[in-house]
Amino acid sequence: MTIIRQPSLFGIQELYDMEPTQKYEAIISAIDLDRIYHAINKKSRLGAPVELNYAGMIISFFIRYIERIPTIKDLIKRLNDDFIFKMNCGFLVSDSTPSEAAYSRLVTKLSESDILEKSFESVTLAAVTEGFIVDEVIAIDATHFEARDKAPAKKEEKSETTPKKRGRKSKEEREQYLKDQAEKEANLPLYEKKIEAQLDVPLDILRAEVPMNPKWGVKKNADGKNEYWFGYKAHLAVGASSQYILQSLFSSGSLNDGKAAIALLKGMDQRLPLTSASYQTLDAGYDFEPIYEQIHRMGQQSVIAYNKRNEGEMIGFDKNFAPTCFREHSYKYDSFDPKYETLKYTRPKECSDCPLANEGICQKVYKIKITTDLRRYTAPARGSKAWKNIFKQRTAVERVNAYLKEFYQLNNVRYRTGKRAKVHFDMVALIYNASKLAADRIQAELIQQQQAHNFCF
Template sequence: MYSIQQQELFSFQQLLEIKPDDRYAPILEHLDFKSVLQRLRKQSRLGPPQTLNFPAMLYSLLIAKIERMDFVKDIVRRLKTSIEFRMQCRFTGSDTTPSEASYSRLIRVLNDHQLIEMVQDGLVLDAISEGFIPGLHLAFDSSAVEAWNAVFSDGAVKRKTSRQNQKPLTPQIEQLSVPIEEDVKEETAPPPTPQKYGRGRPKKEEAIRRAEERKAYEATLSTFEKPVADMLPYTYEELMEELPRAPERCAKKNAKGFLTSWYGYKANVIVDADSQYVLTGFLSSANINDQRGGVVLLKALANKFPMLQIKHIMADKGYDAHPLYKLIHSLDAFPIIDFIHHTEPPEGFNKDFHPICEQGKAYVYDSYDPTYKTLKFTRPKECSNCPLAESGCQKVYKIKVDQDIRKNTVPARGSEGFKQLYKKRTAVERVFAYLKEYFGLHRTRHRGTRAEVDFQLSTLAYTVCKFALDKWNQQLKQVATAA
């Protein structure tokens, strides 16, 4: 008999090369989901067994952000059709593919317990311990996030239908015991504004009545409707509990002075200006004032990362408010915020609040004395040959910073040091560009609690990618040094 030996189609080395490459392994290995899994784990031995692979579901949500997948249905479809994608998300062959309802319930639990925020904070603490975040210069800002909505011809926005008319969910997908609540609360009627009165001084009884009317109106205002100074006594947890999260219409001027309008949300973040790490952030309604968002960011910074030795915090002129300067000084840091001139500078000072000599020459900023908290200004070089140099003009001016913390900054406004520090503020704008271009933050397809988780997933995906890249560069430097 003839023995025919068939030649092998692939060699062993070729089979290894055909194996799909797990390119997300160097990124996902830096995530610690222990605290998240403790919340998601089944609390009782009774009932049906837990069949969902929650770590793999979390990985799939992050990978979807990196691969710019906007909808949960795209994740489910990809899991059903791509074995390589299932392996990258850490699904095993025996795991069932989660449904869209299972992802929806997972997202609700993540938002109720702020689990993604906990993972983000832990990752930032790891970056601080590794030395990737200096924490000396920080910058914060806000950016528009459009909401995905259906607008009819009459301009009305399609609202979510009531769950009373929906069919009950099957027991197989109720893996998470979470109460069902509406994402968007019923809108309450705003309190009536006080009546506007004409000019003239009212009588005593009328003045008392108007004061009581004004006091009753202010008592009906929420925390984010009160003046910015009234928000300072609140803690970070209290502010986040009162934070409006529903999509709203907002209109504001951009950097070029043009009026822009959008419907949706506002992303508020504070980043390290030197390393471009996102320290913390939150998603709010679009109509929230930037200064109120800045108060929440600074409160979060003091609450989460008190170990940072911050020197300067930068922001644009939209945050030029006395309460924000006060909060920044409470962190033992100096504010670098562009000034809004509502009135002319005081007599004897220029627009940067430098002293001016009798000839109109501005004194030059010299240094800052931390012992007495004073700014030192010296006479300009042009005044060396001035006839009033010895009699009319003094050589040195010293100004207390506490006289006006808005006008007197360290370094002084208009100085070269102030300009160089203010240029670092653009780091937060670059971070927003990365989040919108590569991590899907330019528009959210969710509403209510799901929109907040969508923002947190974008920031977490950005942070873990940056952390993985810094760790890789650190290892390459160590290998080059050892060689």
């Protein structure tokens, strides 16, 4: 009898336990370093000659995140003290160790280019092409991280000199007021407008106009109390099963989570061939009609926690918007017809022996089109077992947020401006996805070797 040996699971932890040379090679090979080198290399022959090994600088800059080296100063010290580490970073014996100022200039060049975003998309696309991303459910959420500097002192607002007129406005005053408000709304920056203003805006503009300067942010903690911080937010769309970051967005800490969702959704729809994706799951902070509309335009389904917002109860429906019978028993969700976008509900089991059932007062079946109200009617239906199982998978993005903070130094922002802090965020997301891809490639190779071994026997 042939003994079949099961291949062991190879993940990021096993990857990071490898020897440094093998580990660096596996992770860095997933990134197109030539593309980054050409993007930041000096283009002109004029000026002072370039004496630094830029290729080694780029590799060492990446390895700083892999090895969790907290500062550039510590990186330089490691390069000076550890000869083998310096060789692993791509420096030659004759190369001098770059200074802090040289690394600062490297960060400046990276901040003036979108090469890190393009490299991130390239790594993610490679994972899709190689079959490592086949997620049916995608989870979206945001996490905060603090800026390096403390918040500046708040400026005192000047009181208005002209007192407001009290009482009801006249018809002419109200019309003028509405006109002024509409004009004010039209002149606001894109991310200060209502979320529906983003629906028809191109993706490039959505990403270009995201506010990036550190600001005060507020979020309710597990105890229901407001938690304040000064800094930034990382907005992520993560594959629920693969746990790859599919899209990422960096913003000021004051940006509402919901206002970053459409940029993430459009990014997945336009830049990644995610043919397996069917569901987008988000928490109650994303319960806005334009987000449901964007997901519907993508041909996918929304599994978003409902935020009641002081809305009145619907007569004839329960809290999950399922129809109820005359005695207020909820109809049971049965199925969804994708062709007609219709939810089917069947008669409650309590109605089996109800005398009203035979009198035609209660229907046997209810059918409701989700387009009647995309926010209330989702597929699968709210409250159903299928809906709950999909929503549970939203924890994948929370796990990735924790990984980025604990193992990839997301919290360790060393730059004062938002533009340079974005380089830090882009590096963290890129290294994480490159590590995932490297681990999956090694796992696939091990499985292939195991299959070949079993075939020989």
